[in-house]
Amino acid sequence: MKYYKNKPISSSEITPSYLFYARRKFMQLVGGATLAAIMPSTVWANDKLSASQNVTYNLKDELTPYKDVTSYNNFYEFGTSKEDPAENAKGLKTRPWSIVVDGEVKKPKTFDIEELLKMAPLEERIYRFRCVEAWSMVIPWIGFPLNELIKQVEPTGNAKFVEFISLHDQEQMPGQKSSVLEWPYREGLRIDEAMHPLTLLTMGLYGELLPNQNGAPVRVVVPWKYGFKSPKSIVRIRFTESQPVSSWMQAGPNEYGFYSNVNPDIDHARWSQAKERRIGEFFKRKTLLLNGYAEEVAQLYAGTDINSYF
Amino acid sequence: MVMRKKLLSYMRAQISIAIFDKMSFKNLSDKVIARVKIIVFLLAFMPLDKLLLYAYLNNLGANPIEKITRVTGYWALFFLLITLAITPIRRLTKWLWVMRLRRMLGLFAFFYGFLHFLTYLILDQFFDCEAILKDIIKRPYITIGFFAFVLMIPLAITSTDSLIRRLGGKRWRFLHRLVYLTAIAGVIHYWWLVKKDLTEPIIFAVVLTTLLGVRVFYGLKSIYKV
Numbered sequence: 252m253k254y255y256k257n258k259p260i261s262s263s264e265i266t267p268s269y270l271f272y273a274r275r276k277f278m279q280l281v282g283g284a285t286l287a288a289i290m291p292s293t294v295w296a297n298d299k300l301s302a303s304q305n306v307t308y309n310l311k312d313e314l315t316p317y318k319d320v321t322s323y324n325n326f327y328e329f330g331t332s333k334e335d336p337a338e339n340a341k342g343l344k345t346r347p348w349s350i351v352v353d354g355e356v357k358k359p360k361t362f363d364i365e366e367l368l369k370m371a372p373l374e375e376r377i378y379r380f381r382c383v384e385a386w387s388m389v390i391p392w393i394g395f396p397l398n399e400l401i402k403q404v405e406p407t408g409n410a411k412f413v414e415f416i417s418l419h420d421q422e423q424m425p426g427q428k429s430s431v432l433e434w435p436y437r438e439g440l441r442i443d444e445a446m447h448p449l450t451l452l453t454m455g456l457y458g459e460l461l462p463n464q465n466g467a468p469v470r471v472v473v474p475w476k477y478g479f480k481s482p483k484s485i486v487r488i489r490f491t492e493s494q495p496v497s498s499w500m501q502a503g504p505n506e507y508g509f510y511s512n513v514n515p516d517i518d519h520a521r522w523s524q525a526k527e528r529r530i531g532e533f534f535k536r537k538t539l540l541l542n543g544y545a546e547e548v549a550q551l552y553a554g555t556d557i558n559s560y561f
Numbered sequence: 562m563v564m565r566k567k568l569l570s571y572m573r574a575q576i577s578i579a580i581f582d583k584m585s586f587k588n589l590s591d592k593v594i595a596r597v598k599i600i601v602f603l604l605a606f607m608p609l610d611k612l613l614l615y616a617y618l619n620n621l622g623a624n625p626i627e628k629i630t631r632v633t634g635y636w637a638l639f640f641l642l643i644t645l646a647i648t649p650i651r652r653l654t655k656w657l658w659v660m661r662l663r664r665m666l667g668l669f670a671f672f673y674g675f676l677h678f679l680t681y682l683i684l685d686q687f688f689d690c691e692a693i694l695k696d697i698i699k700r701p702y703i704t705i706g707f708f709a710f711v712l713m714i715p716l717a718i719t720s721t722d723s724l725i726r727r728l729g730g731k732r733w734r735f736l737h738r739l740v741y742l743t744a745i746a747g748v749i750h751y752w753w754l755v756k757k758d759l760t761e762p763i764i765f766a767v768v769l770t771t772l773l774g775v776r777v778f779y780g781l782k783s784i785y786k787v
Contacts, residue, residue: 323623331758431758530623
């Protein structure tokens with residue numbers, strides 16, 4: 252015979268652990284949501300960045316692991332080896348930060364980074380990323396179409412091109428002490444390329460704010476062009492009538508063209524572009540015309556042979 | 562780690578034996594030479610050891626094949642230059658024994674060059690003969706790199722004592738001057754493949770120019786003295 256001072260709790264009364272934790276999770280969620288509602292000014296906290304998944308640009312390819320995306324970078328401002336940026340970009344100060352938007356526009360304006368983050372709904376987009384060096388990744392970026400920003404400044408009829416200028420500060424970017432490229436880093440697009448819905452003003456990846464080595468706090472991602480056409484740590488966007496000269500065009504005019512669309516049929520001056528190594532895979536895969544975005548962007552180059560764009 | 566410690570303490574012991582064995586540095590006894598050779602041999606494997614260890618630990622970074630290609634290529638060039646440094650070192654220091662390390666160092670240059678080639682053949686291209694042929698024909702840096710590697714093959718083959726004897730010293734020496742071409746082609750290969758940052762190729766080029774320059778200098782000196 253067993254004696255109990257209190258009646259033992261019957262097993263049916265015990266909250267199953269999954270419910271117990273579900274409640275916790277729910278409370279955390281509600282708490283978080285409430286907090287977010289009280290302080291609606293920030294969409295980011297603890298480097299986390301919330302965004303809704305874009306269903307159209309939701310590539311089914313396996314994502315490149317976060318570790319590889321953030322440790323294998325070409326970002327010459329922080330050194331020329333792939334491991335340098337992750338190591339040397341720690342000193343980059345991304346707050347405060349602003350982008351000057353000027354040139355051939357009716358309403359030139361300086362945008363603060365916090366303002367940018369709230370300008371349009373943030374979307375997560377999974378894009379292929381193809382480097383001119385014949386390797387590639389699949390990255391879940393967070394941002395919104397660059398055209399949202401462009402519409403706000405109202406380009407004039409003379410605005411045929413857009414130039415992007417990255418931060419120039421030797422103190423924060425030790426790689427700029429070397430003259431490997433002409434600093435600041437400059438890139439450019441034709442205005443219709445910049446307006447294309449695929450062209451993403453990017454503030455985050457993998458659900459968080461852009462890590463410094465990936466171009467924090469704000470960059471542009473142009474998925475159908477080689478990676479160097481997607482400038483990082485942008486401080487100025489200038490609208491121009493004539494075609495800007497990018498840093499890489501200056502460095503190697505016959506190796507890096509203004510268009511630099513991903514094209515398996517146009518070899519780089521020194522290596523083939525027919526195949527690429529997807530980071531994490533052993534066998535090379537065939538490179539797709541316009542990096543697989545031909546359907547979306549081919550009309551930008553309609554009427555002319557795509558191979559004539561260099 | 563244990564292996565490495567053991568190796569290091571062994572090497573330390575060998576070095577102190579070499580030093581305290583009342584040797585002059587001009588000539589070392591066979592016993593000491595044998596020990597020095599063992600040390601150099603073990604040291605020369607360290608880049609490969611490190612590569613294998615990192616591969617085992619899955620620590621070769623996001624693009625392991627690129628890393629292996631770079632490391633093996635780097636050490637092939639490194640050993641080529643070390644091999645070419647032997648004769649100038651002998652001339653400057655009058656240490657005759659360093660000559661006895663030359664063959665091994667040269668073979669290590671070939672060894673790493675061969676690994677470099679295999680990495681390209683298997684890991685990078687996976688026997689895609691068409692792509693490889695296109696590369697060799699169309700891409701100057703691959704053309705010249707392949708040329709550098711091929712030139713090393715006869716040198717490696719004729720490195721045995723019996724073949725040296727059969728060829729005869731004069732012909733052997735003549736043949737082995739190909740190493741100058743290999744080294745020049747190797748450095749050009751590196752120079753041409755780099756995207757923009759030429760720092761390392763420049764260092765290799767400067768060292769190689771110095772090493773070849775020393776030879777030209779001694780050559781001219783002997784001509785004008787005679």
